[in-house]
Amino acid sequence: MSLPENVRSHRRRAGMSQEQLAAAANLSVGVVRKIEQGGSVRVETLHDLARALGTTTSSLFSSGPPEPVHGGEGNGVRLMELRRALMPPVGLGEAFIDSDDAADLAVIQRDIDDAHSLYQADRYDSVAKKLPSILRAASAAVAVSEEGEPRQRAIIVRARALLLTGKYLTQVRQYDAAHTALKEGIRDARETGQILAAATGVVGMSWLLLRQDRFDECERLASETASAVEPRMSSASPGQLAVWGELCQRIASAAMRNNRPDITQEARRMTATAASALDSEHVNFREHWTTFGPVTAETKAIEDLSLVGDARGVLRRADDGPVGRKALKRLGRPSQNNWDRHRLDVARAHTLLGSHQDAMDELIGIKRSSPEWIRHQTMARYIMTDIVSQRKRTLTKDMRQMASHLDVRA
Template sequence: MSTGLADNIRKYRRTAGLSQEGLAESAGLSLSTVRKVEQGGDVRVETLHALARALGVSTSVLFATEAPRSVVGPQDDANRQHLVELRRALMPPIGLAAPLAADPVEPGGLDATRRKVRDARALYDQDRYSSVAKLLPPLLRGSEAAVNFLDGEEQEHAVIARCQVLLMTGQFLTQVRQYDLAYYALAEAIRLARESGQTLTAATGVVGMCWLLLRQDRFDECEQLAAQTAAEIEPRLSSASATHLAVWGELWLRVAASSVRNNRPDVATEARRMAATAASAMGREDMGFPDHWGGFGPATVEMKAIEDLSLTGDARGVLRRADEGPVSAHGLGNLGGVTPNNWNRHRLDVAKAYVASGEHQDAMGELMQIKQRAEGWITHQPMARYVMADILKTRKRTLTEEMRSMAAHLGVAG
């Protein structure tokens, strides 16, 4: 069955004067993949990136509005059940007069709230997502009650604490791909911070919003929002705080990430340069959540540049740079280390490059190390499933027990 996406690809292919064989060769894809796409089959976004590059168009112009497919199965039911308390705390039912009355909630103490936000971030970094999910609902209720109960200067501090809770909630929900809930949390954090004059906190929310847009393949909007916000908060490099530099640099990373995926390499190159400027001014990594999104510096900028190589299919480039310079053991030691999520995402790029090079055992080694560090995190990563699926598809010898175990953990059919 043909789809709008399939029709768009076929239209641009014909406009470019390419046959299916010619498009496959230009994109570095198999002919069967191009045929599958034009017949309306499921397609990875990275495949669309390759097709867009070959066609000389932005990735976003290939997308088409379609009715969503039915979401069925026990996993969807379980996700709804697991997030009931968080949903109630974040999005209470609203009637004609006011939100539906709930049990009275004592205002959370501001120091305790800030401490618990830091605790939630530590649990998040430790891959303890169930603990984060349990911690957030009372934090959301208590921080909202504090804003409503306090006044004057105390209320101003309560608003900042509330923003931090919402930022943590948005980060967690984006990570576990609950995008509508995440949007609500991040939008509310940005609104509160903006209204209270907390510009850098609002900009941190924008960094999170751009990550959410990126996850939803909304590349044009992500690039525009991040670039606009970066221009609005541009720092004086000689005197800016590490927090200011980190937020500004994180915004440029979002510009780069969206534009490289949208086949806008010139924009991506300039954005990477701006991010590197911020990182150089900082001199080392900073993981100062909730002051900023939580992981920026020279090593992070290098990892994201290597991610660009992965997206463009340069496996050799990924492997050449994966353990050198800022991301080498020596470099990380000097720069202060990176966030667990950024490091694990980087090593997924390395695993993908190993598969592309036919080095299946090395790819499995990377996947197993990630699983040991972040057993829950890896199950939320489509890239991990793609890498495992490619191993299963291309390996010529019998699968090892390790491969079967990893495929089962990721839910990839052999």
């Protein structure tokens, strides 16, 4: 069934008119009518409808054919070299690997670490340029390595290269290529008995599924993996706690978006347990996906409030507790991406309350620290679109520049 048919069917099954559904979801009747007539809809709006209908968000999604892709979507030309390195042509024989690309494993690992630093510094173009040679070198190192321990060490390095590639490609929304990188990285880690590294790959795969609105699969994958790697709190290493906490975060995020609040609450409790056991933000990109600790856990709990439209709740907690200025000095800062995502939630809360200048201040701050990151954020474009459409006076210079940066028509 198509999305309009799914919404209409659930509404009628609930015995609700379009007016009643609109009131229960805190939407206008026009929005409900538009959806049931086949108009475009934000996933956030589907969350609101699912809550009002007492069903999961996934149950409303369309099962029909996809809409056609237009224009230059996909950055195909810009990422051609990376795609060649990640997904070489395969024929009847083995894929061709040039042994001349092989490098010392320590050199490859250093290049991976450098690329990770560039990723964290929001230098996405530089990451895209470095990754092809890293992938080719890692694959060649595996191909020329001797059986036994040398080959195991080469495969571990290749796994790290693939997981970083999957992280980058997910961030820039190249989902099919990201899936290939993450799948192969997880496989390499499993083959070498690196269970924690494989679980880190699952954290990334869950993030990919979340971005594709595949909430049921994300929750199940993260749940099964979290159960398999659940640490003993009294003896767990920081890396083990971080990976388990990150998986619990993925469970909570998927369940929250899928209108499963009980699952969300329990997963957030487990996340908080892992975070409190760390005492501060922990970062080691060779061991786990991103920075994790009490501050990160709190930003994700605040994100839940944003998802249900509790703007005042977001603002009450946005600069207090673990995310307050004093706590940040004591606990450490989360990754720049997680912090920027938190400030986007704050900007959205200001927009919902009509405080457009406050929202702009947040967007400007994010653009200043992470200009490339914000360009890839759908929420940032939604916020800017709302500001442009709701503003009654002439747009300020900052607003016009932000709209241009985010490719929003002013």
